[in-house]
Amino acid sequence: MVLNCKYEAVLEVLFGKWKTVILFNLFSNGTMRFSELQKAIPDITKKMLTHHLRELEYHDIVHREVYQQVPPKVEYSISAYGRSLLPVLLAMNEWGMAHGKHLTELYGEESGQ
Amino acid sequence: MVLNCKYEAVLEVLFGKWKTVILFNLFSNGTMRFSELQKAIPDITKKMLTHHLRELEYHDIVHREVYQQVPPKVEYSISAYGRSLLPVLLAMNEWGMAHGKHLTELYGEESGQ
DNA sequence: CAGAATCCGAGCTGATACTG
DNA sequence: CAGTATCAGCTCGGATTCTG
8 A cells, every 4th residue: 555645735735726826937937026926827816816825835835035125025936845846746747738638538629628 | 847737637636625535545445335435434424425436537537336236336446547646646645744744843743734 | 325405604716995 | 016805706515314
Protein backbone atom coordinates (compact mmCIF):
# COMPACT_ATOMS: atom_id res chain seq x y z
CA MET A 1 0.00 0.00 0.00
CA VAL A 2 1.46 3.25 -1.15
CA LEU A 3 -0.73 6.09 -0.02
CA ASN A 4 -0.83 7.16 3.59
CA CYS A 5 -3.79 9.51 3.29
CA LYS A 6 -1.89 12.76 3.66
CA TYR A 7 -2.52 13.99 0.18
CA GLU A 8 -5.66 15.92 0.96
CA ALA A 9 -3.45 18.63 2.45
CA VAL A 10 -2.66 19.68 -1.10
CA LEU A 11 -6.33 19.99 -1.92
CA GLU A 12 -6.87 22.06 1.19
CA VAL A 13 -4.11 24.45 0.23
CA LEU A 14 -4.98 24.59 -3.46
CA PHE A 15 -8.73 24.78 -3.26
CA GLY A 16 -10.48 27.86 -4.47
CA LYS A 17 -11.71 28.82 -7.89
CA TRP A 18 -8.76 31.10 -8.63
CA LYS A 19 -5.84 29.72 -6.65
CA THR A 20 -4.51 27.71 -9.57
CA VAL A 21 -4.53 30.71 -11.89
CA ILE A 22 -2.92 32.92 -9.28
CA LEU A 23 -0.14 30.42 -8.66
CA PHE A 24 0.28 29.91 -12.37
CA ASN A 25 0.89 33.64 -12.83
CA LEU A 26 3.20 33.97 -9.85
CA PHE A 27 5.23 30.95 -10.87
CA SER A 28 5.51 32.32 -14.39
CA ASN A 29 6.21 35.97 -13.70
CA GLY A 30 7.92 35.88 -10.32
CA THR A 31 6.96 38.95 -8.30
CA MET A 32 3.70 40.67 -9.17
CA ARG A 33 1.74 43.59 -7.79
CA PHE A 34 -1.89 43.34 -6.82
CA SER A 35 -2.96 45.35 -9.86
CA GLU A 36 -0.82 43.24 -12.16
CA LEU A 37 -2.54 40.12 -10.94
CA GLN A 38 -5.87 41.81 -11.52
CA LYS A 39 -4.89 42.63 -15.07
CA ALA A 40 -3.59 39.12 -15.66
CA ILE A 41 -6.84 37.58 -14.38
CA PRO A 42 -9.52 39.92 -15.75
CA ASP A 43 -12.55 38.04 -14.43
CA ILE A 44 -11.52 37.98 -10.80
CA THR A 45 -12.93 40.53 -8.37
CA LYS A 46 -10.73 42.38 -5.89
CA LYS A 47 -12.47 40.60 -3.08
CA MET A 48 -11.74 37.15 -4.41
CA LEU A 49 -8.18 38.05 -5.34
CA THR A 50 -7.56 39.40 -1.86
CA HIS A 51 -9.25 36.45 -0.24
CA HIS A 52 -7.29 33.82 -2.11
CA LEU A 53 -4.02 35.67 -1.72
CA ARG A 54 -4.59 35.84 2.03
CA GLU A 55 -5.25 32.14 2.18
CA LEU A 56 -2.16 31.34 0.16
CA GLU A 57 -0.20 33.65 2.42
CA TYR A 58 -1.67 31.97 5.49
CA HIS A 59 -0.51 28.61 4.17
CA ASP A 60 2.93 30.11 3.54
CA ILE A 61 2.71 29.47 -0.20
CA VAL A 62 3.01 33.09 -1.30
CA HIS A 63 4.95 35.95 0.23
CA ARG A 64 3.37 39.39 0.68
CA GLU A 65 5.59 42.44 0.69
CA VAL A 66 4.02 45.77 1.64
CA TYR A 67 5.75 49.05 0.76
CA GLN A 68 4.67 51.79 3.14
CA GLN A 69 4.08 54.61 0.70
CA VAL A 70 1.38 56.60 -1.06
CA PRO A 71 -0.04 55.30 -3.30
CA PRO A 72 0.25 51.85 -1.71
CA LYS A 73 2.33 49.14 -3.31
CA VAL A 74 2.07 45.47 -2.46
CA GLU A 75 4.01 42.73 -4.15
CA TYR A 76 3.29 39.02 -4.15
CA SER A 77 5.64 36.17 -4.92
CA ILE A 78 5.94 32.43 -4.39
CA SER A 79 7.59 31.75 -1.04
CA ALA A 80 10.55 29.43 -0.71
CA TYR A 81 8.22 26.87 0.79
CA GLY A 82 5.66 27.45 -1.94
CA ARG A 83 8.25 26.41 -4.48
CA SER A 84 8.16 22.94 -2.92
CA LEU A 85 4.74 22.63 -4.53
CA LEU A 86 6.25 22.70 -7.99
CA PRO A 87 6.73 18.93 -8.39
CA VAL A 88 3.13 18.43 -7.34
CA LEU A 89 1.87 21.05 -9.76
CA LEU A 90 3.96 19.53 -12.53
CA ALA A 91 2.50 16.08 -11.88
CA MET A 92 -0.98 17.57 -11.82
CA ASN A 93 -0.26 19.54 -14.95
CA GLU A 94 0.90 16.49 -16.82
CA TRP A 95 -2.15 14.53 -15.81
CA GLY A 96 -4.36 17.48 -16.70
CA MET A 97 -3.05 17.50 -20.24
CA ALA A 98 -3.45 13.75 -20.62
CA HIS A 99 -6.92 14.11 -19.14
CA GLY A 100 -7.94 16.58 -21.83
CA LYS A 101 -6.81 14.06 -24.40
CA HIS A 102 -8.69 11.30 -22.61
CA LEU A 103 -11.85 13.37 -22.62
CA THR A 104 -11.77 14.05 -26.35
CA GLU A 105 -11.19 10.34 -26.92
CA LEU A 106 -14.21 9.53 -24.79
CA TYR A 107 -16.64 12.18 -25.93
CA GLY A 108 -15.21 13.48 -29.19
CA GLU A 109 -13.50 16.67 -30.23
CA GLU A 110 -16.16 19.24 -29.43
CA SER A 111 -16.41 18.16 -25.81
CA GLY A 112 -12.73 18.83 -25.32
CA GLN A 113 -12.73 20.24 -21.86
CA MET B 1 7.83 28.54 -18.07
CA VAL B 2 6.75 25.14 -16.94
CA LEU B 3 3.08 25.17 -16.15
CA ASN B 4 0.51 25.39 -18.87
CA CYS B 5 -2.49 25.89 -16.65
CA LYS B 6 -4.01 22.45 -17.14
CA TYR B 7 -3.52 21.32 -13.60
CA GLU B 8 -6.86 22.48 -12.30
CA ALA B 9 -8.40 19.46 -14.04
CA VAL B 10 -7.02 17.39 -11.21
CA LEU B 11 -8.66 19.61 -8.63
CA GLU B 12 -11.94 19.35 -10.49
CA VAL B 13 -11.78 15.58 -10.48
CA LEU B 14 -10.47 15.24 -6.93
CA PHE B 15 -12.55 17.86 -5.20
CA GLY B 16 -15.04 16.80 -2.59
CA LYS B 17 -14.64 16.21 1.10
CA TRP B 18 -14.48 12.43 0.78
CA LYS B 19 -13.02 11.71 -2.66
CA THR B 20 -9.50 11.41 -1.32
CA VAL B 21 -10.52 8.91 1.33
CA ILE B 22 -12.59 6.90 -1.13
CA LEU B 23 -9.72 6.71 -3.60
CA PHE B 24 -7.35 5.87 -0.78
CA ASN B 25 -9.49 2.89 0.17
CA LEU B 26 -10.03 1.70 -3.38
CA PHE B 27 -6.36 1.98 -4.23
CA SER B 28 -5.50 0.05 -1.07
CA ASN B 29 -8.12 -2.68 -1.16
CA GLY B 30 -8.86 -3.05 -4.85
CA THR B 31 -12.53 -3.88 -5.37
CA MET B 32 -14.96 -2.88 -2.64
CA ARG B 33 -18.70 -3.04 -2.16
CA PHE B 34 -20.79 -0.05 -1.24
CA SER B 35 -21.27 -1.31 2.30
CA GLU B 36 -17.56 -2.02 2.69
CA LEU B 37 -16.76 1.55 1.77
CA GLN B 38 -19.34 2.69 4.29
CA LYS B 39 -17.70 0.60 6.98
CA ALA B 40 -14.25 1.83 6.01
CA ILE B 41 -15.38 5.46 6.18
CA PRO B 42 -17.72 5.53 9.17
CA ASP B 43 -18.50 9.25 9.14
CA ILE B 44 -19.73 9.44 5.57
CA THR B 45 -23.45 9.35 4.81
CA LYS B 46 -24.88 7.17 2.08
CA LYS B 47 -25.84 10.24 0.16
CA MET B 48 -22.34 11.65 0.10
CA LEU B 49 -20.80 8.28 -0.65
CA THR B 50 -23.17 7.77 -3.56
CA HIS B 51 -22.68 11.29 -4.78
CA HIS B 52 -18.90 11.17 -4.78
CA LEU B 53 -18.80 7.71 -6.29
CA ARG B 54 -21.04 8.89 -9.11
CA GLU B 55 -18.79 11.83 -9.78
CA LEU B 56 -15.71 9.65 -9.79
CA GLU B 57 -17.49 7.26 -12.11
CA TYR B 58 -18.52 10.13 -14.37
CA HIS B 59 -14.89 11.19 -14.62
CA ASP B 60 -13.94 7.59 -15.41
CA ILE B 61 -11.77 7.26 -12.31
CA VAL B 62 -13.68 4.43 -10.70
CA HIS B 63 -15.54 1.54 -12.24
CA ARG B 64 -19.00 0.53 -11.03
CA GLU B 65 -20.11 -3.06 -11.40
CA VAL B 66 -23.75 -3.87 -10.66
CA TYR B 67 -24.84 -7.44 -9.98
CA GLN B 68 -28.52 -7.90 -10.81
CA GLN B 69 -29.66 -9.88 -7.80
CA VAL B 70 -31.54 -9.63 -4.53
CA PRO B 71 -30.21 -8.29 -2.27
CA PRO B 72 -28.34 -5.88 -4.57
CA LYS B 73 -24.60 -6.00 -4.86
CA VAL B 74 -22.49 -3.22 -6.32
CA GLU B 75 -18.73 -3.24 -6.50
CA TYR B 76 -16.43 -0.32 -7.04
CA SER B 77 -12.83 -0.32 -8.20
CA ILE B 78 -10.25 2.02 -9.66
CA SER B 79 -10.55 2.09 -13.44
CA ALA B 80 -7.57 1.57 -15.71
CA TYR B 81 -7.61 5.28 -16.41
CA GLY B 82 -7.99 6.09 -12.74
CA ARG B 83 -4.71 4.33 -12.10
CA SER B 84 -3.03 7.04 -14.15
CA LEU B 85 -3.74 9.31 -11.20
CA LEU B 86 -1.34 7.38 -9.03
CA PRO B 87 1.78 9.46 -9.78
CA VAL B 88 -0.19 12.61 -9.01
CA LEU B 89 -1.51 11.19 -5.76
CA LEU B 90 1.98 10.07 -4.80
CA ALA B 91 3.38 13.55 -5.43
CA MET B 92 0.54 15.05 -3.44
CA ASN B 93 1.02 12.51 -0.71
CA GLU B 94 4.70 13.29 -0.41
CA TRP B 95 4.06 17.00 -0.22
CA GLY B 96 1.28 16.42 2.29
CA MET B 97 3.65 14.66 4.64
CA ALA B 98 6.30 17.33 4.25
CA HIS B 99 3.58 19.91 4.81
CA GLY B 100 2.64 18.37 8.13
CA LYS B 101 6.28 18.59 9.14
CA HIS B 102 6.44 22.19 7.93
CA LEU B 103 3.41 23.10 10.02
CA THR B 104 4.80 21.67 13.24
CA GLU B 105 8.02 23.56 12.57
CA LEU B 106 6.06 26.76 12.09
CA TYR B 107 3.53 26.48 14.86
CA GLY B 108 4.86 23.82 17.20
CA GLU B 109 3.94 20.25 17.99
CA GLU B 110 0.39 20.66 19.21
CA SER B 111 -0.73 22.31 15.99
CA GLY B 112 0.44 19.24 14.13
CA GLN B 113 -2.07 18.90 11.39
C1' DC C 1 -28.17 -3.90 0.26
C1' DA C 2 -27.77 0.17 -2.25
C1' DG C 3 -29.53 3.67 -3.04
C1' DA C 4 -33.34 8.10 -4.00
C1' DA C 5 -35.94 12.22 -2.17
C1' DT C 6 -36.36 16.05 0.69
C1' DC C 7 -35.02 19.74 3.58
C1' DC C 8 -31.72 22.57 5.77
C1' DG C 9 -27.52 25.30 7.13
C1' DA C 10 -22.84 26.79 6.04
C1' DG C 11 -19.51 28.45 3.13
C1' DC C 12 -17.79 29.82 -1.41
C1' DT C 13 -18.49 33.18 -4.91
C1' DG C 14 -19.80 37.59 -6.91
C1' DA C 15 -21.65 42.55 -7.77
C1' DT C 16 -21.45 46.87 -5.96
C1' DA C 17 -20.03 50.72 -3.25
C1' DC C 18 -16.86 52.84 -0.03
C1' DT C 19 -11.87 54.09 2.03
C1' DG C 20 -6.81 55.42 3.59
C1' DC D 1 -3.37 51.55 -5.44
C1' DA D 2 -4.91 48.09 -2.66
C1' DG D 3 -7.91 46.98 -0.40
C1' DT D 4 -12.74 46.62 3.10
C1' DA D 5 -17.91 46.28 3.74
C1' DT D 6 -22.34 44.80 2.59
C1' DC D 7 -25.68 42.07 0.43
C1' DA D 8 -27.20 38.21 -2.16
C1' DG D 9 -27.06 33.57 -4.98
C1' DC D 10 -25.63 29.10 -5.40
C1' DT D 11 -23.40 24.88 -4.43
C1' DC D 12 -21.64 21.58 -1.07
C1' DG D 13 -22.29 18.77 2.82
C1' DG D 14 -25.34 16.49 6.08
C1' DA D 15 -29.62 14.57 8.74
C1' DT D 16 -33.51 12.19 7.98
C1' DT D 17 -36.88 9.43 5.74
C1' DC D 18 -38.44 6.27 2.10
C1' DT D 19 -37.87 2.29 -1.56
C1' DG D 20 -37.03 -1.96 -4.85
